[in-house]
Amino acid sequence: MKKKAAAALVFLAAAMWGFYLLGGMAASRFSPAGSPPAGAVQADSPETPLSDLEWDAMVSALSKASIAYPGRVGIYLKDLRTGRSWAYQPDRLFPSASLIKVPIMTAVFDKIARGELALExxxxxxxxxxxxxxxxxxxxxxxxxxxxxxxxxxxITESDNTATQMIIDHVGYSYLEYSFRKIGLVYTNITPEGMSLTSGRVARENYTTPREMALLVDRIYAGAMIDKGSSQLMLDLMKHNKGRTRLRKGLPMGWEIGHKTGLLRRSCHDVGVVFSPRGDYIIAVLTSEVPSYASAKRFIAGMARLTYGYYNIDVPYTAAGRSRNSNAI
Structure with missing residues (x-):
């Protein structure tokens, strides 16, 4: 019965997702004329992973930039092809802002997989x-x-706060806290006060860490969050994020990225998986006590641009295939 239920969920989700995208409710993401389409891969790319020398040079540059930024910074980077990772203050607590919407999404899919809720x-x-x-x-x-x-x-795509509150009211804060612990989140929490949009301090803030957000996205990418079908749908949602600043701004238009941003109470974040010619990678950049949101957005874009400099291969793009693990429904 469980296998049949899971199969039914995947089929229903695929059908609804296709209808949702094609029915005009979601904005299509077409590249401007002359630009490579999202998800394109580079022609005849050998997909050579970064060498140890390149990796060390890249993380050295990331570290120097992180130290120089006049705000609190936390970064977690993982090469999904080689398994190598690097981090800068990965376990520091940051106000989660809208990053909290990623574990909320996973909690909803868990409820759906257990037959307690339906996508329709x-x-x-x-x-x-x-x-x-x-x-x-x-x-x-x-x-x-x-x-x-x-x-x-x-x-996920608009970071719609009203949609988020409707979901929270439907499933409840206690269920969300339970789900966060169930999937292994130790420091990530959610409170009614933390969901407030006030710019000042709140009594009980929502917190998370770069490591927990990165590893959450890692499990989604690997198809290990809830089940493979649910993970694919979650990744597809993140690929349709409409934001064009931060990580997205620091990457070339032909590169696909599934990500989620956050901005609130002098905190500015972006976490996602980047599909690059030399291997996919996860990058989480969290900042707090920033001098300005504009400077934080530029800093995050700069971090993405640094990684692009090493993961790029300077050959023409082609739409002949799609990046690894990008079987969009």
Whole structure:
């Protein structure tokens, strides 16, 4: 029965995801004329992994830039081809801001996999769910009904705060805390106060670490979060993130990235998996007590640009194939 239920989930998710993307509810991500399409791979790329010398030079540059930035910084980098990793203050606590939406997403998929929720289940918008900040759902009329799939899409791709609150109200804070511990998150927490959009300090903040966010994305990439089908859907959601700053800005347009950003209370983050010609890699860059959001965004883009300099191969792009593990539904 469990196998049949899992198969049904994957089939339903695939069908709904395809409908959602093709039905106009999600914005398509077409590259400008003359640019390589997202997910392109480079022609005849030998996909040679970074040598020890290149890796050492890259992490040395990352370390120097991290030390020089006038704010708190935490980074976790992992080469998914070689398994090598490097970190700078990876276990420091940072206000999670909208990075919290990634473990919320995993908690929802866990509930779906156990048959306690369905992607097609509909949730109605109430006045108490409405939140300002990111996302378009704050403008929707009270009583608007959206499926869980639609809410997840808005929560991850738009960082929609109203969609996030609707999901939280439906599953509950206690369930989310339970789910976070179940998947192995030790420092990542969630509280009602932490979900506040106030710019000042709150009594009980939401926290996370670069290591926990990076390893969470690592498990999603590997197909090990909940199950393979759920992991693929989660990765696809992250690939449709509409943000064009931070990590995305530091990478060439032809490179695919599945990521999630966060920005709140002088904290600015981005964590994701980058699909590059020389191997996929995970990078989490978290900052706090930043002098300005603009400087933090430039810093994160600079970190991505540094990695691009080493993972790039200077040959023409081709759309002949898609990057590893990018079997988008």
């Amino acid at each position: 289940a509909r949730i109605r918008l109430t006045g108490k769910d409405r939140r300002g900040g990111s996302g378009s759902l704050k403008w929707a009329r009270e009583g608007t009904s959206l499926s869980v799939m639609e809410l997840l899409y808005k929560m």
